[in-house]
Amino acid sequence: MRKTVLGVLIAFVAAAGGALLTAWSTPLAGQTPAAYRAPRTADGKPDLNGIWQSLSGANYDIEAHMARPAMALRAGPYGPVPAAPVLALGAVGAVPPGMGIVEGGAIPYKPDALAKKKENQEKWLERDPEIKCYLPGVPRANYMPFPFQILQSQSAIFFAYEYAGAVRNIYLKDPGPPPVDSWMGQSVGRWEGETLVIEANGFNDSTWFDRSGNHHSEAMKVTERYTRTAPDVISYEATIDDSNVFTRPWKISFPLYRRLEKNVQIMDFKCVEFVEELMYGQWRKKPLSRE
Amino acid sequence: MPKRFVTAAVVATAVAGAMLMPAGLAGQAAKSPAPSKAGAMPRTPDGKPDLSGVYDLATLTPVERTAGTPLVMTDEQAAQLEEKVADTKEQRAAPIKGDRDAPPLGGDGSPGAAGNVGGYNSFWIDSGSRYTIVDGRKRASIVIDPPDGRVPQMNPEARARTARNVRPTSDQTTREDDPGFEGNGAYDDPERRPLGERCLMGFGSTSGPPALPNYFYNNLHQIVQTKDSVLILTEMVHDARIVRMNAEHVPAQIRKWMGDSIGRWEGDTLVVDTTNFTDKTRFRGSTDKLHIVERFTRVDAKSLRYRFTVEDPETWPAAWTGEYTWPATDELMYEYACHEGNYALGNILRGARLKEANDAKKTRQ
Numbered sequence: 001m002r003k004t005v006l007g008v009l010i011a012f013v014a015a016a017g018g019a020l021l022t023a024w025s026t027p028l029a030g031q032t033p034a035a036y037r038a039p040r041t042a043d044g045k046p047d048l049n050g051i052w053q054s055l056s057g058a059n060y061d062i063e064a065h066m067a068r069p070a071m072a073l074r075a076g077p078y079g080p081v082p083a084a085p086v087l088a089l090g091a092v093g094a095v096p097p098g099m100g101i102v103e104g105g106a107i108p109y110k111p112d113a114l115a116k117k118k119e120n121q122e123k124w125l126e127r128d129p130e131i132k133c134y135l136p137g138v139p140r141a142n143y144m145p146f147p148f149q150i151l152q153s154q155s156a157i158f159f160a161y162e163y164a165g166a167v168r169n170i171y172l173k174d175p176g177p178p179p180v181d182s183w184m185g186q187s188v189g190r191w192e193g194e195t196l197v198i199e200a201n202g203f204n205d206s207t208w209f210d211r212s213g214n215h216h217s218e219a220m221k222v223t224e225r226y227t228r229t230a231p232d233v234i235s236y237e238a239t240i241d242d243s244n245v246f247t248r249p250w251k252i253s254f255p256l257y258r259r260l261e262k263n264v265q266i267m268d269f270k271c272v273e274f275v276e277e278l279m280y281g282q283w284r285k286k287p288l289s290r291e
Numbered sequence: 292m293p294k295r296f297v298t299a300a301v302v303a304t305a306v307a308g309a310m311l312m313p314a315g316l317a318g319q320a321a322k323s324p325a326p327s328k329a330g331a332m333p334r335t336p337d338g339k340p341d342l343s344g345v346y347d348l349a350t351l352t353p354v355e356r357t358a359g360t361p362l363v364m365t366d367e368q369a370a371q372l373e374e375k376v377a378d379t380k381e382q383r384a385a386p387i388k389g390d391r392d393a394p395p396l397g398g399d400g401s402p403g404a405a406g407n408v409g410g411y412n413s414f415w416i417d418s419g420s421r422y423t424i425v426d427g428r429k430r431a432s433i434v435i436d437p438p439d440g441r442v443p444q445m446n447p448e449a450r451a452r453t454a455r456n457v458r459p460t461s462d463q464t465t466r467e468d469d470p471g472f473e474g475n476g477a478y479d480d481p482e483r484r485p486l487g488e489r490c491l492m493g494f495g496s497t498s499g500p501p502a503l504p505n506y507f508y509n510n511l512h513q514i515v516q517t518k519d520s521v522l523i524l525t526e527m528v529h530d531a532r533i534v535r536m537n538a539e540h541v542p543a544q545i546r547k548w549m550g551d552s553i554g555r556w557e558g559d560t561l562v563v564d565t566t567n568f569t570d571k572t573r574f575r576g577s578t579d580k581l582h583i584v585e586r587f588t589r590v591d592a593k594s595l596r597y598r599f600t601v602e603d604p605e606t607w608p609a610a611w612t613g614e615y616t617w618p619a620t621d622e623l624m625y626e627y628a629c630h631e632g633n634y635a636l637g638n639i640l641r642g643a644r645l646k647e648a649n650d651a652k653k654t655r656q
Contacts, residue, residue: 042336049517134631149533151515151522154336155343158515158522160531167529169513175623182626206631266533268547272490272630276481283640285479285647 038194038228041152046194046228048150048157051264052256054143054236057098059130061212062143062252063107064100071095071211072125085125095211101143103251107214113245120213128211132279133271135166135183137207138200138222139238139252147259149266157189157196162266170198178202181218196226217244232258332589335516340559340589342514342521345624346617349419349510351376354503354613356432356440369422369429376420383413417508423615425596433503436612445576449606453576459485461572462496462503478643481636486572488636490629491548493527496574498549500532500565500583501599501613511624512617514587514595521554521561526624534563541567546579548572561587577603593619 038046060071070082070093086093109117120127130136136144146162157170170189178186178201186202205218220242229235234256241249281288333341351373356362364372422429432440445453457474463485477483487494495505502525504510511526521534534554541551551567563585570579586598598614601607 049519135626135628149520151517151520151533153343153515153517155341156515158513158524160522160533165529165531167524167531169524169624179623180625183628183631184626263541265535265541266531267545270491270548276489280481280637280640283637283644284481285476285644 035194036229041154043154045152045191046196047152048196048226048228048234049152051147051149051259051266052234053145053147053259054254054256056101056143056254057096057145058101058143058252058254059140059145059210060095060098062101062210062214063212064102064105065095065098065212067097068095083125101252101254103253108247108250110245110247113215117213117215120208120215122213124211124213127213129207130211131275133164133275134206135164136161137183137203138168138185138187139224139240140207140209141166141168141184142224142236142238142256143254146269147264147266160266162269164269164271168200183207185222194227198222198224198226200224215245216240216242219244226256229255232260333592335518337518339516339556340561341516342561342587342589342595343516344619345511345513345622346595347510347620347622348497348502348504348512348615348617349417349506350423350504350615351419351421352423352430352433352504352615353506354433355442356434358439358441360431360440362431362435362438362440364422364429364431366429373421380413380420387412415508417510418506419504419510425614425616430615433613433615434611435614437609442575443607443609443611445606446608449576449578452578453573456573458483458571458573460576461486461492461499461574463487463494478640481640484636484639487528488639490528490633490636492530492572493525497527498525498530498532499574499599500550500552500563500585501574501601502585502597504615509627511620511622513624521563524624527627528629529627534561540564543567546570550581550583557586559588563587574601575606577601577606580605590616 038048041047041049069080070086070089072083072086073080074083075081082089082093107117125131130144141148141159141161141163144161144163148159148161148163151158151160155172157172159168159170161167166184168184168187170187172189174188175186181202181204183204183206185200187198187200189196189198191197200222201220203216203218203220203222205216208215220240223239223241225235225237227235227237235253236256237251237253239249239251240246277288281290333343335341422431423433424430434440434442437443457476481489485494486492492498493505493509495507496503497505497510502512502523505527509527513522513524513526515522515524519536521536523532523534524530525532530549532549532552534552536554538553540553541547545551546567546569548569548571550565552563552565554561554563556562563583565583565585566581568574568577568579568581573579574581580603582602584600584602586596588596588598590596595617596614597617598612600610600612602610
């Protein structure tokens with residue numbers, strides 16, 4: 001019981017402190033605006049609870065790109081046109097333009113790795129793990145066109161993604177080196193002032209960054225920084241370090257927006273069911289026509 | 292494994308003698324267990340019992356027990372059975388002979404397209420080693436109401452309905468002695484295979500609700516608790532059920548694999564109400580009108596009591612209730628990337644087509 005009283009007291013003090021600091025941080029004329037200070041959880045940490053989503057469109061292509069006719073292209077008499085398997089989608093299958101999320105423009109690929117990226121892009125329909133509803137990996141999970149929920153308590157931080165029901169438990173105490181490679185990797189988090197810093201590694205080499213064939217190896221380390229910069233915005237940054245594939249570490253950044261719909265929630269997107277016809281349909285007793 | 296034995300022992304000591312609920316008196320009317328050591332009860336900053344943690348749901352206690360036997364086991368009886376299980380496990384863990392013969396052609400004669408050739412040796416199996424302890428006593432079944440520890444007989448209409456619906460249900464198990472869902476046409480289409488085999492949900496209603504032990508492996512569950520949401524993660528198929536606190540159910544047209552769960556606190560008990568199921572899980576042959584009420588109560592710093600009531604008037608004449616203890620574990624959860632490595636489903640269907648082609652060839656000869 002005593003612990004509870006103490007807990008409540010701490011919560012009260014923390015909340016009061018938070019309110020005071022918010023008042024202090026109001027910018028005054030002639031000063032540069034002070035950094036935004038996020039509302040606090042009971043234990044005084046910036047509160048990241050909520051349902052968030054990127055509007056970057058980076059899942060199509062994390063690099064700056066113009067709109068294009070389709071993800072899968074073929075040569076036409078006057079330039080690329082949609083490839084036959086996606087032709088029926090028309091404008092729905094076109095790729096929206098985007099300024100990209102890669103800082104400094106291009107991803108610093110080694111020459112071999114750049115060649116592999118181009119090959120991936122040409123063979124997108126066969127190779128993109130998203131097409132088969134495979135787990136998206138990190139950082140791709142954060143800019144898929146689906147929301148995700150951050151659950152943050154005193155003892156845990158957990159990310160629940162709508163896409164494929166992917167999950168990440170963010171260890172707050174380092175459990176040591178990842179025992180095995182995995183799709184979503186192993187994440188260890190710590191607070192640096194206003195920022196939640198997550199070091200993620202232990203990935204396999206099977207996830208991509210986007211639908212454009214951008215790839216990495218199992219040596220990839222991702223250092224993510226989550227900082228609330230406005231009531232409904234988390235500023236997201238990640239450094240990608242993988243010397244097998246890139247000439248130097250590189251950074252991506254974009255805002256995560258809070259989903260403000262009153263009834264917003266993480267819904268079911270168990271796409272495994274949706275890809276069974278694609279992956280196993282040919283082994284039905286009576287296969288459906290693919291014409 | 293020794294770690295888990297210790298946990299069970301701690302639970303037994305902490306709970307023993309603290310409270311005794313008459314066996315069989317249960318259902319929703321039953322009182323929540325009073326905490327044995329109020330001071331040791333972890334609480335969140337807003338004063339609610341803190342249910343957070345990783346729990347190992349593996350237990351020897353079956354869902355139902357033999358008719359006519361008591362709910363509460365004697366310590367001797369439980370110890371005897373637990374020892375027997377431990378012996379069997381030890382035998383199975385013994386090294387196999389290097390010069391053994393290949394499995395017999397066509398399998399071991401058990402049912403299935405090609406018999407059971409064995410999918411797992413005991414290294415992979417973590418099916419529980421102890422009976423669940425509630426109120427300090429070992430339990431012979433999870434079902435406590437009806438008091439005979441049996442799930443009520445289905446309504447006749449429900450029996451007819453389940454006989455017509457050939458698709459597997461969410462409680463379908465996968466076990467070494469059970470080669471999987473059989474029956475006419477069971478290998479014709481992916482939709483006819485068990486949800487676990489398709490990597491859509493864990494088998495044995497492990498994600499639930501109701502969340503049950505699967506008596507096989509991967510029984511870890513994690514609870515993450517915030518003021519507005521309680522997440523219940525099932526290790527198997529990384530199924531995350533997010534309970535929205537003090538919310539209303541989604542509209543009737545929205546259906547979810549694990550149903551739509553909303554929560555509220557009743558004193559120190561988290562009550563989770565789940566409706567809006569899809570018609571694809573059909574727990575034990577129920578309809579999409581299935582209604583589950585779960586009660587999570589912290590018993591001590593190391594364990595939760597999990598009680599659930601199952602209701603579907605179109606399936607059972609009366610609601611039924613079960614309960615068992617979720618002991619905390621220090622084990623880490625691993626990624627259960629099932630679909631990503633699911634070569635089995637394609638091969639099972641492909642194997643069935645090959646077998647048909649071979650059989651047809653034989654008939655022609």
